[in-house]
Amino acid sequence: MFQSVRKNQKSTDVPVVLVAEEITVAFGGFVAVKGMDLKLHEHDLHFLIGPNGAGKTTMLDVICGKTKPLSGTVKMADGTDLTRLKEHQIARKGVGRKFQAPSIFAGLTVQENLTLAAETRRSPLQALGIQRYSKISPAMEQITLQVGLQDRVDARAGALSHGEKQWLEIGMLLLQEPRVLLLDEPAAGMTDEETHKTGRLLQEIARERSVVVVEHDMEFVREYAAKVTVMHEGKLLKEGTMAEVQEDPRVAEVYLGKRRDDHAVAATN
Incomplete structure (x- = not known):
């Protein structure tokens, strides 16, 4: 239904929003990310893929400030190095940033959750006090339409389906008007219908913002990714369209190598 604008446009024609260079992250003696580079353009729908432990989520953690790298920089278009800022400043x-498990207030309604997200500079009690005496704002109404919750604004968040909870949290983030949206497996655990709706939602969001998605579902990636970065053992392995990535024998080896080795062993027995 929705198409990612810029999907067929060369990245060199599109302004850069964020550049991560030479990112290295270690946890104790384990180096999770090793000299990783990542460039994000306006209106990108950019997927990070790779085996478990490749460093994908760690890269998102670095960009949003949850994890500080040993070395490297993450710079916005204005030159600000995000590695020098705290999470709330970023x-x-x-x-x-949206994590895999939805972070919503289950006992509050959809509208109340959105109100808390919109009034980030007020205390929760102040925000909810304002909401109780006002109608849903035009911005909230637009967001509920965008994420498909326009008929659920009075429902308790805890009563929503898994997919609806994910869409609510995405809506909460959109109300804060980010230029860059980082999502960790947004379609995990969804029904097929919810998965397709999520993919179309991400394409629509990318019309106005840049989106980075960590994902393991390759069918979802094939269907919706405009650009794909493959990570392996904390490093950049391949970057390009999904077709270009699939044609790279190194990528096939990373995903299928163990299976081939198992077949070879079985053939000799």
């Missing part, structure tokens, strides 16, 4: 610079 959020105010326009970077929104």
Whole structure:
């Protein structure tokens, strides 16, 4: 239904929003990310893929400030190095992060959750006090339409389906008007219908923002990714369209190598 604008446009024609260079992250003696580079353009729908432990989620953690790298920089278009900022400062610079498990207030309604997200500079009690005496704002109404929750604004968030909870959290982030949206497996655990709706939602969001998605579902990636970065053992392995990535024998080896080795062993027995 929705198409990612810029999907067929060369990245060199599109302004750069964020550049991560030579990112290295270690946890104790384990080096999770090793000299990783990542460039994000306006309106990108950019997927990070790779085996478990490749460093994908760690890269998102570095960009949003949850994890500080040993070395490297993450610079916005204005030259600000995000590695020098705290998480809340990075959020105010326009970077929104969604983790795999939805972080919503189950006992509050959809509208109340959105109100808390919109009134980030007020205390929760102040925000909810304002909401109780006002109608849903035009911005919230637009967001509920965008994420498909326009008929659920009075429902308790805890009563939503898994997919609806994910869409609510995405809506909460969108209300904060990020330039860059970071999503960790947004379609995990969804029904087929919810998965397709999520993919179309991401394409629509990419019309106005840049989106980075960590994903393991290759069918989802094939269907919706405009650009794909493959990570392996903390390093950049391949970057390009999904077709270009699939044609690279190194990528096939990373995903299928163990299976081939198992077949070879079985053939000799």
